[in-house]
Amino acid sequence: MSMMIYLSGSAARSAGTRSADSDKRVEARSAFIPHRKRLIQHAVGCSAMVHSPPMIARTLAYSALWLMVALSALAPAAAVAADGLHLVLTPSQKPTDLLATGEEFAKVLTKLTDIPVRVTVASDYAAVIEALRNRTADLAFVHPVGYVLASREAKAMIVVRNLWHGKSSFTSRIYVRKESGLKSLEELRGRAMAFIDPASSSGYTYPMVLLIQRGLVKNRDPKTFFREVVFAGSHDAGMRALLNGHVDALASFDMAREQYLKDPAERERIVYIAESPEIPEAGIAARAGLDPAIFAKVREALLQIRAPVYAGLLLRLYEIDGFAPADDRDYDPVRAAVELLGVRPR
Template sequence: MMKRRSFMLGAATLPLMMSGAIAQGRDDLVLAFIPQENPEKLIGDIAIISEWLSDEIGIPVRGFVTSDHAAAVEALRNGDADISFMGALPYVLANEHVGAQIILQEVYRGEPSYTSRIFVRRDRGIKELADLKGKTIAFADPISESGYLYPLDEFAAAGLLERGADPSTFFDRLLFAGGYQQAIQAVASGLVDAAGASQYSELLLSPEQQQEVIWISETPSLPSHGVIARDGLDADLRERFVNAMLKLNDPDHQELLQHVYSPDGYIIADPGAYEPVRDLARAYGLLG
């Protein structure tokens, strides 16, 4: 059986996870990052951004890569993380179940929104969603909006699946790769016939691989990934963190954005933008 693990880094190396009881008495700030990219790359990124944030905020900042999206929500619930970088679906689940609040949104190409796509290899002869009947598909994570929920709903919108129905009635095999990069790499490598992932996932491929992969369906716009604070986080500390993160929009600090998933910048979050995601989660039985 494969064991889940989380990698802790920052101003100092921490144990793999801390209990919630210990977390409540900390004098530091702990960040959780979902593994939408290769976790080994994220480890180096987290070390750099944590050190910079420590200097800006004035207390030690540490971060870890969660095993998956669900673990990021659980870290906020337990107090093992104070702040989590996560997608829209994990956020609405964290908000619903543990009272977590969205404080910042990523901006890409001038907008705090993006889409998801169904990617295939050019040489597979797959032109439309119906061609994937009986084929294999990779998604990023079962509680990812752009890496599962929204691209899966494309098949419902096309009349190929009913919302909430077992996807195995359409696909021969469905797997969760663990992140955007892993899912789209599975297509580029020919391990699966298709993948559902963020529109920007292609950028995680080599130039040669990008020539081999195309997309055949695109979802409606959905709100960008956010930065989420656990319920009860000290208001002053939360404000200092937000102010520090907004400094990344300044030209002098923009090079640091590559160490937080490479957005163009951050804005103060609009919680109302996430209501369509909440509605779709209810339609699929993920929320009551």
Template sequence: MPILLTRRTLLTLVGASGLALGTSVAAQDRGLRLAFIPQENPEKLLGDIEAVTGWLAEELGVPVEGFVTIDHAAAVEALRNGDADISFMGALPFVLAEAEIGAVPLLSEVYRGAPSYTGRIFIRRDSGIQTLADLRDRDIAFADPISESGYLYPLTEFVQAGLIQSPGEAEAFFGRIFFAGGYQQAMQAMAEGLVDAAGASQYADLLLTPDQQAQVTWIAESEAIPSHLVIARPGLDSDLQARFVDAMMKLNEPENRDKLQYLYGPDGYVKADPADHDGVRDMARRYGLLE
């Protein structure tokens, strides 16, 4: 079985609720509740969330509360049961949430001028690893089992290289597989020598220190993936949803762009087009994640 590297740490931070860090969403009866996924260190995200929810509350004129979930699956569950109204989420979790609970895509992130990015397999430069085949019987950390750039797309590079036939055969190829709980956690595990490689977003090395960045490289890159989204639970008040989208689009304006650093650091946002995720839906069906 793959191992959750950070599960004990996260559960300590989460507390008894099992859903969120630092706040109780159940106590919030009015306003907007936002679920954030732990792509970065969850403790750092708490400060970021406070900054962005404060700004959104001023823009919307309603209370806005944010919390960090354990992973993508917990964010979907929070949307399902009403503990969250809106969530920041990857493309694969979105298409699964769309199929399971009717989640609605609102916004797509823009990076380097495009609403897409890739997944990569990262290694340390001094590891002696040069090809994907060199990772046979070695340990690898992925971000999340339902992450596109942090699992499925990087793993597909091994399929295309003829090293495995499907994700189900991955455990027989690698020594051990770990799900670290986020990009930064997977990259740190690799950079610190706890594992031999990491599967994560093409930008995940930017979450390392400058010294660590100089010590890592990548050996495989996936096809383009639709960027992360901001999605809403079905049934969210349409007026509040529209005002939220308008407020988020203001982050593209020069006077507000500094706030993007508190939202995982994209270049900006565009309104989401569900058709952009057809390729992700196809891959999810191919691997038995969607009917």
């Protein structure tokens, strides 16, 4: 399965650019320090000079103004890059198709915010978190566990929550082929199991919690129960692997069968034997340090992207209906699952 690895080249270029920019800022600051000292000395000296009260007030005011301008040269870099915002997509489907739709989505967001938005597809779920952590991404589509990890590791903040099939939550299911005759989780002992990604909510974290709570998986290691464990990388690839007999079972979200198997005959061949509790939908997260005004503008724009105007675009993107307001506290149950499983970014 092919994945677009955006970090391999672009991250290196971004890192080089940041390094060069940092060197320039250091040189500028070093050259400026003596000048800043003179300004400060000038401000102090002016206060000691004998003038009439109005003259003293004006002199101090001008000195303070120049001092503020001078010190502003040492302020941190702008909260948004000159080329606008960078939105990273989670690779839950074929990357080439996702990128094309993502670019269309970026154009809509650009139009609504009047801020240029460019888009890339991450190589895997962990790369999304890393992009938010190292600030090569300003915004990212995240799944629930991905958001919890990004919040913990990168101080990311949720912007909006997905509306999906009219809901703001979903479940994880463990699927098998109907012809296999498998009816329960216990019957999967010694079988081949496909998960999606170690950081996937429905494709790893929640099904693993279910298996641990049933006493089937020991020491958080799925190989204590399954003969073989593979990570498909995307939900559609996992569903195909199950359908084609490469694995005996698959962990994925509750609508994966309907979303990826359009042929009714194929869909009939897949059933599920276990289901998790409800999982809150995630959506789009922003990196730490994003300008609050830009954060608010992006959130306002995203809440406008919904059916019927954008129904086709949202369907092709992640088969969602739109976005709803979100709060970090919504994900406390996901945090509990993450802690139980001991999930860490790779």
